[in-house]
Amino acid sequence: MNNQSLYILVVEDQQSIAQNIANYMEDKGHVLDFATQGDQGLELALTNHYDLVILDLNLPVMDGLEVCKKLRKQARHHVPIIMLTARDSIDDKISGFTLGADDYLTKPFSLEELEVRCFALSRRHLLQTNDTLIFDQLCIDRKRQQVTRSGQNLELHTMGYRILTILAEAYPQVVSRSKLSQKLWGDEPTESDALRSHIYQLRNMLDKPFDYPMIKTMHGIGFLLNVESHVKSDVINNDK
Known part of the structure:
Protein backbone atom coordinates (compact mmCIF):
# COMPACT_ATOMS: atom_id res chain seq x y z
CA MET A 1 0.00 0.00 0.00
CA THR A 129 4.89 22.09 7.35
CA ASN A 130 5.62 23.22 3.79
CA ASP A 131 6.09 26.92 3.14
CA THR A 132 3.22 26.95 0.66
CA LEU A 133 -0.23 25.43 1.20
CA ILE A 134 -2.58 24.89 -1.75
CA PHE A 135 -6.28 24.15 -1.24
CA ASP A 136 -8.23 24.20 -4.50
CA GLN A 137 -8.31 27.90 -5.53
CA LEU A 138 -6.47 29.03 -2.40
CA CYS A 139 -2.69 29.44 -2.11
CA ILE A 140 -1.05 30.50 1.17
CA ASP A 141 2.64 31.40 0.99
CA ARG A 142 3.71 31.37 4.62
CA LYS A 143 7.25 32.47 3.87
CA ARG A 144 6.09 35.71 2.21
CA GLN A 145 2.80 35.85 4.14
CA GLN A 146 0.88 36.24 0.89
CA VAL A 147 -2.50 34.77 -0.01
CA THR A 148 -4.04 34.32 -3.44
CA ARG A 149 -7.35 32.85 -4.57
CA SER A 150 -7.91 31.94 -8.22
CA GLY A 151 -4.68 33.78 -8.99
CA GLN A 152 -5.85 37.03 -7.38
CA ASN A 153 -3.75 38.50 -4.60
CA LEU A 154 -5.76 39.08 -1.40
CA GLU A 155 -4.74 42.06 0.71
CA LEU A 156 -5.55 40.53 4.08
CA HIS A 157 -5.01 42.32 7.36
CA THR A 158 -2.60 40.64 9.77
CA MET A 159 -5.38 39.13 11.87
CA GLY A 160 -7.22 37.81 8.83
CA TYR A 161 -4.05 36.15 7.57
CA ARG A 162 -3.47 34.53 10.96
CA ILE A 163 -7.04 33.22 11.15
CA LEU A 164 -6.86 31.78 7.63
CA THR A 165 -3.50 30.12 8.32
CA ILE A 166 -4.81 28.53 11.53
CA LEU A 167 -7.83 27.11 9.70
CA ALA A 168 -5.66 25.86 6.82
CA GLU A 169 -3.19 24.14 9.13
CA ALA A 170 -6.07 22.44 10.98
CA TYR A 171 -7.83 21.28 7.80
CA PRO A 172 -10.01 19.21 7.64
CA GLN A 173 -10.72 19.60 11.37
CA VAL A 174 -12.99 22.23 12.92
CA VAL A 175 -11.26 24.92 14.99
CA SER A 176 -13.34 25.90 18.01
CA ARG A 177 -13.94 29.56 18.83
CA SER A 178 -12.07 29.19 22.11
CA LYS A 179 -9.05 27.55 20.45
CA LEU A 180 -8.98 30.18 17.71
CA SER A 181 -9.16 32.98 20.27
CA GLN A 182 -6.40 31.37 22.33
CA LYS A 183 -4.12 31.12 19.29
CA LEU A 184 -4.80 34.73 18.33
CA TRP A 185 -4.65 36.44 21.70
CA GLY A 186 -3.28 33.86 24.13
CA ASP A 187 -4.60 34.35 27.64
CA GLU A 188 -5.08 38.10 27.14
CA PRO A 189 -8.76 39.14 27.36
CA THR A 190 -10.33 40.65 24.27
CA GLU A 191 -13.69 42.12 23.31
CA SER A 192 -16.38 39.50 22.78
CA ASP A 193 -17.14 40.77 19.26
CA ALA A 194 -13.49 40.99 18.15
CA LEU A 195 -13.32 37.50 16.63
CA ARG A 196 -16.66 37.93 14.87
CA SER A 197 -15.44 41.20 13.38
CA HIS A 198 -12.19 39.68 12.09
CA ILE A 199 -14.03 36.70 10.59
CA TYR A 200 -16.44 39.09 8.84
CA GLN A 201 -13.57 41.10 7.35
CA LEU A 202 -11.79 37.92 6.25
CA ARG A 203 -14.94 36.64 4.53
CA ASN A 204 -15.32 39.94 2.65
CA MET A 205 -11.86 39.46 1.14
CA LEU A 206 -11.73 35.67 0.79
CA ASP A 207 -15.29 34.67 -0.10
CA LYS A 208 -17.52 37.40 -1.48
CA PRO A 209 -15.86 37.92 -4.90
CA PHE A 210 -15.65 34.16 -5.60
CA ASP A 211 -17.91 31.26 -6.51
CA TYR A 212 -18.13 29.52 -3.13
CA PRO A 213 -17.33 30.40 0.52
CA MET A 214 -14.17 28.89 2.01
CA ILE A 215 -14.86 29.91 5.63
CA LYS A 216 -17.62 27.72 7.03
CA THR A 217 -19.26 28.25 10.43
CA MET A 218 -20.04 25.07 12.36
CA HIS A 219 -22.75 26.40 14.67
CA GLY A 220 -22.00 25.84 18.33
CA ILE A 221 -18.54 24.45 17.55
CA GLY A 222 -16.31 26.79 15.55
CA PHE A 223 -14.95 27.34 12.04
CA LEU A 224 -13.78 25.11 9.21
CA LEU A 225 -11.87 25.71 5.99
CA ASN A 226 -14.31 24.62 3.27
CA VAL A 227 -12.44 23.12 0.33
CA GLU A 228 -14.10 21.65 -2.76
CA SER A 229 -10.90 20.01 -3.96
CA HIS A 230 -8.22 18.80 -1.54
CA VAL A 231 -4.57 19.82 -1.66
CA LYS A 232 -3.43 19.57 -5.26
CA SER A 233 0.33 19.32 -4.88
CA ASP A 234 3.22 19.22 -2.44
CA VAL A 235 4.99 22.45 -3.26
CA ILE A 236 8.07 24.17 -1.91
CA ASN A 237 9.58 22.05 0.81
CA ASN A 238 10.21 23.74 4.11
CA ASP A 239 13.80 24.90 4.15
CA LYS A 240 14.02 25.41 7.89
Whole structure:
Protein backbone atom coordinates (compact mmCIF):
# COMPACT_ATOMS: atom_id res chain seq x y z
CA MET A 1 0.00 0.00 0.00
CA ASN A 2 2.75 2.46 0.97
CA ASN A 3 6.48 1.91 1.44
CA GLN A 4 6.87 4.80 3.85
CA SER A 5 8.00 3.76 7.34
CA LEU A 6 6.48 5.71 10.21
CA TYR A 7 7.87 6.32 13.71
CA ILE A 8 4.84 5.97 15.99
CA LEU A 9 4.19 6.29 19.72
CA VAL A 10 1.36 4.09 21.00
CA VAL A 11 -0.05 5.09 24.40
CA GLU A 12 -2.35 2.20 25.35
CA ASP A 13 -2.74 0.40 28.69
CA GLN A 14 -4.51 -2.70 27.33
CA GLN A 15 -1.69 -5.10 26.54
CA SER A 16 -3.69 -7.18 24.03
CA ILE A 17 -4.57 -4.11 21.94
CA ALA A 18 -1.01 -2.77 22.08
CA GLN A 19 0.33 -6.18 21.05
CA ASN A 20 -2.05 -6.43 18.10
CA ILE A 21 -1.03 -2.98 16.90
CA ALA A 22 2.64 -3.90 17.33
CA ASN A 23 2.33 -7.17 15.42
CA TYR A 24 0.54 -5.57 12.49
CA MET A 25 2.41 -2.26 12.23
CA GLU A 26 5.92 -3.62 12.82
CA ASP A 27 5.28 -6.31 10.22
CA LYS A 28 4.57 -3.44 7.80
CA GLY A 29 7.95 -1.89 8.59
CA HIS A 30 6.90 0.81 11.04
CA VAL A 31 8.90 1.59 14.19
CA LEU A 32 6.87 1.79 17.41
CA ASP A 33 7.42 2.98 20.96
CA PHE A 34 4.92 2.12 23.70
CA ALA A 35 3.67 3.63 26.95
CA THR A 36 1.02 2.22 29.27
CA GLN A 37 0.42 5.34 31.37
CA GLY A 38 -0.52 8.83 30.32
CA ASP A 39 2.39 10.56 32.03
CA GLN A 40 4.87 8.16 30.41
CA GLY A 41 3.34 8.80 27.01
CA LEU A 42 3.54 12.56 27.48
CA GLU A 43 7.21 12.38 28.46
CA LEU A 44 8.08 10.22 25.45
CA ALA A 45 6.13 12.48 23.07
CA LEU A 46 7.93 15.57 24.38
CA THR A 47 11.42 14.07 24.17
CA ASN A 48 11.25 12.20 20.83
CA HIS A 49 10.27 13.24 17.30
CA TYR A 50 7.41 10.94 16.27
CA ASP A 51 5.53 10.99 12.99
CA LEU A 52 2.35 10.62 15.06
CA VAL A 53 0.91 9.46 18.38
CA ILE A 54 -1.85 6.84 18.78
CA LEU A 55 -3.43 7.83 22.08
CA ASP A 56 -6.00 5.92 24.14
CA LEU A 57 -8.38 7.99 26.29
CA ASN A 58 -8.78 5.72 29.32
CA LEU A 59 -5.26 5.69 30.76
CA PRO A 60 -3.93 5.38 34.31
CA VAL A 61 -2.26 8.34 36.10
CA MET A 62 -3.20 10.84 33.35
CA ASP A 63 -6.05 10.31 30.89
CA GLY A 64 -5.70 10.77 27.15
CA LEU A 65 -7.51 14.11 27.02
CA GLU A 66 -5.09 15.58 29.57
CA VAL A 67 -2.12 14.11 27.68
CA CYS A 68 -3.39 15.70 24.46
CA LYS A 69 -3.96 19.05 26.15
CA LYS A 70 -0.48 19.13 27.75
CA LEU A 71 1.22 17.94 24.57
CA ARG A 72 -0.36 20.74 22.56
CA LYS A 73 0.81 23.32 25.12
CA GLN A 74 4.32 21.99 25.75
CA ALA A 75 5.54 20.47 22.47
CA ARG A 76 7.93 22.57 20.41
CA HIS A 77 6.34 21.32 17.20
CA HIS A 78 2.97 19.89 16.21
CA VAL A 79 2.70 16.13 16.80
CA PRO A 80 -0.25 14.54 14.95
CA ILE A 81 -2.53 12.62 17.33
CA ILE A 82 -5.02 9.84 16.60
CA MET A 83 -7.30 9.24 19.57
CA LEU A 84 -8.12 5.57 20.02
CA THR A 85 -11.03 4.89 22.32
CA ALA A 86 -14.28 3.07 23.03
CA ARG A 87 -16.00 6.44 23.60
CA ASP A 88 -17.95 7.15 20.43
CA SER A 89 -20.40 9.91 21.34
CA ILE A 90 -20.38 13.21 19.46
CA ASP A 91 -19.55 15.05 22.71
CA ASP A 92 -16.50 12.84 23.28
CA LYS A 93 -15.27 13.48 19.76
CA ILE A 94 -15.81 17.23 20.02
CA SER A 95 -13.88 17.23 23.31
CA GLY A 96 -11.00 15.39 21.67
CA PHE A 97 -10.85 17.64 18.63
CA THR A 98 -11.19 20.78 20.76
CA LEU A 99 -8.16 19.75 22.81
CA GLY A 100 -6.11 19.19 19.68
CA ALA A 101 -6.66 15.66 18.37
CA ASP A 102 -6.20 15.32 14.61
CA ASP A 103 -8.21 12.13 14.12
CA TYR A 104 -10.48 9.80 16.09
CA LEU A 105 -10.84 6.01 15.79
CA THR A 106 -13.28 4.07 17.94
CA LYS A 107 -12.85 0.54 19.27
CA PRO A 108 -13.24 -2.06 17.89
CA PHE A 109 -11.25 -0.99 14.86
CA SER A 110 -9.55 -2.44 11.80
CA LEU A 111 -5.75 -2.50 11.94
CA GLU A 112 -5.69 -1.85 8.21
CA GLU A 113 -7.85 1.25 8.69
CA LEU A 114 -5.57 2.40 11.50
CA GLU A 115 -2.56 2.21 9.20
CA VAL A 116 -4.41 4.04 6.41
CA ARG A 117 -5.30 6.83 8.83
CA CYS A 118 -1.71 7.00 10.05
CA PHE A 119 -0.47 7.47 6.49
CA ALA A 120 -3.14 10.08 5.73
CA LEU A 121 -2.38 12.02 8.89
CA SER A 122 1.40 11.96 8.44
CA ARG A 123 1.03 13.12 4.83
CA ARG A 124 -1.30 15.94 5.83
CA HIS A 125 1.14 17.01 8.52
CA LEU A 126 3.97 17.05 5.96
CA LEU A 127 1.90 19.29 3.69
CA GLN A 128 1.18 21.60 6.61
CA THR A 129 4.89 22.09 7.35
CA ASN A 130 5.62 23.22 3.79
CA ASP A 131 6.09 26.92 3.14
CA THR A 132 3.22 26.95 0.66
CA LEU A 133 -0.23 25.43 1.20
CA ILE A 134 -2.58 24.89 -1.75
CA PHE A 135 -6.28 24.15 -1.24
CA ASP A 136 -8.23 24.20 -4.50
CA GLN A 137 -8.31 27.90 -5.53
CA LEU A 138 -6.47 29.03 -2.40
CA CYS A 139 -2.69 29.44 -2.11
CA ILE A 140 -1.05 30.50 1.17
CA ASP A 141 2.64 31.40 0.99
CA ARG A 142 3.71 31.37 4.62
CA LYS A 143 7.25 32.47 3.87
CA ARG A 144 6.09 35.71 2.21
CA GLN A 145 2.80 35.85 4.14
CA GLN A 146 0.88 36.24 0.89
CA VAL A 147 -2.50 34.77 -0.01
CA THR A 148 -4.04 34.32 -3.44
CA ARG A 149 -7.35 32.85 -4.57
CA SER A 150 -7.91 31.94 -8.22
CA GLY A 151 -4.68 33.78 -8.99
CA GLN A 152 -5.85 37.03 -7.38
CA ASN A 153 -3.75 38.50 -4.60
CA LEU A 154 -5.76 39.08 -1.40
CA GLU A 155 -4.74 42.06 0.71
CA LEU A 156 -5.55 40.53 4.08
CA HIS A 157 -5.01 42.32 7.36
CA THR A 158 -2.60 40.64 9.77
CA MET A 159 -5.38 39.13 11.87
CA GLY A 160 -7.22 37.81 8.83
CA TYR A 161 -4.05 36.15 7.57
CA ARG A 162 -3.47 34.53 10.96
CA ILE A 163 -7.04 33.22 11.15
CA LEU A 164 -6.86 31.78 7.63
CA THR A 165 -3.50 30.12 8.32
CA ILE A 166 -4.81 28.53 11.53
CA LEU A 167 -7.83 27.11 9.70
CA ALA A 168 -5.66 25.86 6.82
CA GLU A 169 -3.19 24.14 9.13
CA ALA A 170 -6.07 22.44 10.98
CA TYR A 171 -7.83 21.28 7.80
CA PRO A 172 -10.01 19.21 7.64
CA GLN A 173 -10.72 19.60 11.37
CA VAL A 174 -12.99 22.23 12.92
CA VAL A 175 -11.26 24.92 14.99
CA SER A 176 -13.34 25.90 18.01
CA ARG A 177 -13.94 29.56 18.83
CA SER A 178 -12.07 29.19 22.11
CA LYS A 179 -9.05 27.55 20.45
CA LEU A 180 -8.98 30.18 17.71
CA SER A 181 -9.16 32.98 20.27
CA GLN A 182 -6.40 31.37 22.33
CA LYS A 183 -4.12 31.12 19.29
CA LEU A 184 -4.80 34.73 18.33
CA TRP A 185 -4.65 36.44 21.70
CA GLY A 186 -3.28 33.86 24.13
CA ASP A 187 -4.60 34.35 27.64
CA GLU A 188 -5.08 38.10 27.14
CA PRO A 189 -8.76 39.14 27.36
CA THR A 190 -10.33 40.65 24.27
CA GLU A 191 -13.69 42.12 23.31
CA SER A 192 -16.38 39.50 22.78
CA ASP A 193 -17.14 40.77 19.26
CA ALA A 194 -13.49 40.99 18.15
CA LEU A 195 -13.32 37.50 16.63
CA ARG A 196 -16.66 37.93 14.87
CA SER A 197 -15.44 41.20 13.38
CA HIS A 198 -12.19 39.68 12.09
CA ILE A 199 -14.03 36.70 10.59
CA TYR A 200 -16.44 39.09 8.84
CA GLN A 201 -13.57 41.10 7.35
CA LEU A 202 -11.79 37.92 6.25
CA ARG A 203 -14.94 36.64 4.53
CA ASN A 204 -15.32 39.94 2.65
CA MET A 205 -11.86 39.46 1.14
CA LEU A 206 -11.73 35.67 0.79
CA ASP A 207 -15.29 34.67 -0.10
CA LYS A 208 -17.52 37.40 -1.48
CA PRO A 209 -15.86 37.92 -4.90
CA PHE A 210 -15.65 34.16 -5.60
CA ASP A 211 -17.91 31.26 -6.51
CA TYR A 212 -18.13 29.52 -3.13
CA PRO A 213 -17.33 30.40 0.52
CA MET A 214 -14.17 28.89 2.01
CA ILE A 215 -14.86 29.91 5.63
CA LYS A 216 -17.62 27.72 7.03
CA THR A 217 -19.26 28.25 10.43
CA MET A 218 -20.04 25.07 12.36
CA HIS A 219 -22.75 26.40 14.67
CA GLY A 220 -22.00 25.84 18.33
CA ILE A 221 -18.54 24.45 17.55
CA GLY A 222 -16.31 26.79 15.55
CA PHE A 223 -14.95 27.34 12.04
CA LEU A 224 -13.78 25.11 9.21
CA LEU A 225 -11.87 25.71 5.99
CA ASN A 226 -14.31 24.62 3.27
CA VAL A 227 -12.44 23.12 0.33
CA GLU A 228 -14.10 21.65 -2.76
CA SER A 229 -10.90 20.01 -3.96
CA HIS A 230 -8.22 18.80 -1.54
CA VAL A 231 -4.57 19.82 -1.66
CA LYS A 232 -3.43 19.57 -5.26
CA SER A 233 0.33 19.32 -4.88
CA ASP A 234 3.22 19.22 -2.44
CA VAL A 235 4.99 22.45 -3.26
CA ILE A 236 8.07 24.17 -1.91
CA ASN A 237 9.58 22.05 0.81
CA ASN A 238 10.21 23.74 4.11
CA ASP A 239 13.80 24.90 4.15
CA LYS A 240 14.02 25.41 7.89
